[in-house]
Amino acid sequence: MKNNGPNRRGSFELGAYGDLVPDEEAGQLDGTMAAGRDHLPYAAASTEAYFRAAAASLAMRPGASEPDMSAALLKRHYGLTGSVATLSSEVERTVDVNLSDGRRLILKTSATAEAVDSFRFQTAAMGGLQGFTGFVAPEVLRTTSGALMFEQEGTCGYLQTRIEGIPLHQATPTPDLLFRTGSALARLDRALELVSLPAAHRPVLWHIGCWSRLMELEQYLPSGSIADNVRIAMAEYAEFVEPQISDVAWQVTHNDPSPFNMMVTGEGMGFIDFGDGCWSPRIQDLAIAASHVVRDSTLPLGGAEHLIAGYASVIALSALEAKLLVGLMRARQSALILVNYWRSHLFPADAQYIKKNVARAEHGLSILAPLGVASGEAAVLAAMSSYQPQRISVRSTGTLTQRRTAN
Numbered sequence: 001m002k003n004n005g006p007n008r009r010g011s012f013e014l015g016a017y018g019d020l021v022p023d024e025e026a027g028q029l030d031g032t033m034a035a036g037r038d039h040l041p042y043a044a045a046s047t048e049a050y051f052r053a054a055a056a057s058l059a060m061r062p063g064a065s066e067p068d069m070s071a072a073l074l075k076r077h078y079g080l081t082g083s084v085a086t087l088s089s090e091v092e093r094t095v096d097v098n099l100s101d102g103r104r105l106i107l108k109t110s111a112t113a114e115a116v117d118s119f120r121f122q123t124a125a126m127g128g129l130q131g132f133t134g135f136v137a138p139e140v141l142r143t144t145s146g147a148l149m150f151e152q153e154g155t156c157g158y159l160q161t162r163i164e165g166i167p168l169h170q171a172t173p174t175p176d177l178l179f180r181t182g183s184a185l186a187r188l189d190r191a192l193e194l195v196s197l198p199a200a201h202r203p204v205l206w207h208i209g210c211w212s213r214l215m216e217l218e219q220y221l222p223s224g225s226i227a228d229n230v231r232i233a234m235a236e237y238a239e240f241v242e243p244q245i246s247d248v249a250w251q252v253t254h255n256d257p258s259p260f261n262m263m264v265t266g267e268g269m270g271f272i273d274f275g276d277g278c279w280s281p282r283i284q285d286l287a288i289a290a291s292h293v294v295r296d297s298t299l300p301l302g303g304a305e306h307l308i309a310g311y312a313s314v315i316a317l318s319a320l321e322a323k324l325l326v327g328l329m330r331a332r333q334s335a336l337i338l339v340n341y342w343r344s345h346l347f348p349a350d351a352q353y354i355k356k357n358v359a360r361a362e363h364g365l366s367i368l369a370p371l372g373v374a375s376g377e378a379a380v381l382a383a384m385s386s387y388q389p390q391r392i393s394v395r396s397t398g399t400l401t402q403r404r405t406a407n
Contacts, residue, residue: 182310
């Protein structure tokens with residue numbers, strides 16, 4: 001593969017995304033679907049055209065260099081005025097809005113054609129999650145015309161509330177916090193299962209269907225143990241996980257519950273940034289979140305045991321999901337490493353922000369590397385059985401207390 005240096009479209013050919021899922025079929029597939037009945041979305045996302053289109057969307061620089069029209073758009077479409085400040089963002093322009101009444105909001109805008117479907121999905125997801133309990137999600141503010149998003153002369157966008165709290169990556173990852181994070185994520189997935197969303201099959205490079213092609217980006221990895229661990233993990237995924245992934249439960253997922261997108265709030269765990277959400281294996285959300293908290297080399301799953309236990313306390317894992325989970329975690333860590341080294345090559349000035357999760361993924365992958373299929377499955381099953389969400393016990397004084405216990 002020839003390396004042509006940094007450019008807008010990467011050093012490999014990126015084609016256009018065709019109509020892989022006809023409109024009438026896409027409409028039928030955007031609800032819930034039991035595993036084994038219809039895997040057309042996975043087949044579509046596994047095509048070369050899907051991969052090229054998904055990669056192209058991440059090979060374009062965010063529109064931060066374009067004139068900032070945020071204040072004018074805020075006034076025109078929402079009738080609001082306030083101070084605005086641009087935040088770091090990999091794809092769209094993200095602006096922090098401070099209104100005169102003290103409210104803080106987030107305005108997201110983009111001038112790319114791909115953003116229309118992405119924003120349709122994001123706004124519908126957040127709108128559909130209102131009213132569910134067990135987690136916190138931002139609320140979309142409707143435009144003055146009552147729409148979830150706006151389109152104006154090639155620019156689209158939406159306005160949402162800002163969740164106040166501490167990002168998980170800044171919090172101390174105690175076993176209890178990780179357990180609560182896992183259980184809240186499962187409740188989020190339960191809610192997403194009930195929400196029918198548009199554009200759930202749009203090209204997303206983080207879709208699991210793209211993973212078998214991500215080794216095209218291997219040239220951007222540093223040589224040594226990192227590249228070795230990625231090659232081994234992706235080979236195991238292709239040989240063992242991918243042939244069975246269509247046999248687990250699929251639904252719309254968040255698809256990026258990273259420590260930057262999960263918030264510790266006074267009302268419970270919050271989830272932000274639904275931009276990578278799509279139709280994928282439900283267990284994918286667990287695999288992604290768990291892969292980010294692998295950090296303790298003294299534990300088989302590096303501390304992800306607690307998050308896995310919390311998730312399983314709400315949604316029980318099937319035997320196949322338990323068997324595939326570690327392979328999915330390692331493949332997701334590898335995908336993150338591959339994609340972000342590639343994008344850092346394209347946009348060296350933004351490398352620090354792009355690679356914000358890479359060191360964590362590299363360390364976690366090194367911890368999980370010794371696990372084979374059998375030992376990984378055994379570690380997941382042990383995690384599921386070792387922790388119980390709540391148990392009522394009676395102290396010697398006769399008072400009732402609730403505590404989380406390990407068997």
